[in-house]
Amino acid sequence: MQEVSEALDDSALIGRSLDDPESFAALFDRHADEIHRYAARRLGVELAEDVTGEVFLVAFRRRARYDRAWPDARPWLYGIATRVVAQHRRAERRRNHAMSKVSAERPGTFDDRSADRVTAEQLQPRLAKALTVLSAAERDLLLLVAWADLTYEEAALALGVPVGTVRSRLHRLRAKVRRALGGNDPFAEEPRHG
Template identity: 85%
Template sequence: MREDRHVVSVRDIPETLDDSALIGHSLSEPETFAALFDRHADEIHRYAARRLGPELAEDVTAEVFLVAFRGRARYDRSWPDARPWLYGIATRVVSQHRRAERRRTHALSRMSVDRPATFDDRSADRVTAEQLQPRLARALTRLSAAERDLLLLVAWADLTYEDAALALGVPVGTVRSRLHRLRAKVRRALGGNDPFAEEPQHG
């Protein structure tokens, strides 16, 4: 009943077997779903951690895969890549923590520009990225929840518009028009400046 019953070893899932086939397989061999976790958990965790911070990210990641597992029969198997689906679930789970996200975004937006990096990875790029955050974080607070979900799926999870549309369950045309609107909002929030430039660009 516990531990090793019906052992299914999923270490060696071939890369040629796409997510869709894997999910199909997991209908009869539920444990093979763990291979989907092995493939995508790190990525989902990164996304959750960026949005909610490290504490909640672990719970969220676990929850995402449980929700995904329970809903696996409804997965549209014509999509070989499960990432959009997982990100869609992740987005919904994250949205249950809106308050925590607001707190985090708020905190990031107040972070001083010269605040030292908080994580071990202190490459020059990383520090640059951190220094960008307060401005971006402030811009984020101007967006609606739906706009933020979309923007961050595209910007932080690197989903294509098509994948983001899948994840959010909206037509890709809607994604395009929403992005268009939110870009304008962001531009205004950022003051029309290139946030990379600490100095005015022309001067």
């Protein structure tokens, strides 16, 4: 049974789960870690497990409405995750606001070999502050591309907007974040297309 589930794409698994609900577990096994990482980065580790559970519960309940023309369920799951995160937005705003006030100075106990980590930690309060000035929709799009590594097409599907809208919004968002960070763009890498 597990070998058969591994051979099926996400669309086929979802279709199978309509008659055999237990087969939906294979979809969870495939994507739960990735959704959990995304939720942890958006809302913190303490909420990530709950958010992941909520995402897959919603997905399970709505599986009959899944557009099975899409063999990869990741954009659909990220769309659900984005909406669940929106329900937890108040906590996210408080967390980002608190992070923006954290001093970039760290105790001198860091090993010299961790220069990249120190740089990232110094940028974190400024990045968190930059994210707080974005609207919820802007933040969702930017983080789906930057953290979830969705393509433009996948982000468009997850958010239910045209691909051209994703492209133009990302262009404006990157400029906005770059200005907020004084010219540094942590999201400068272009996402893969296709």
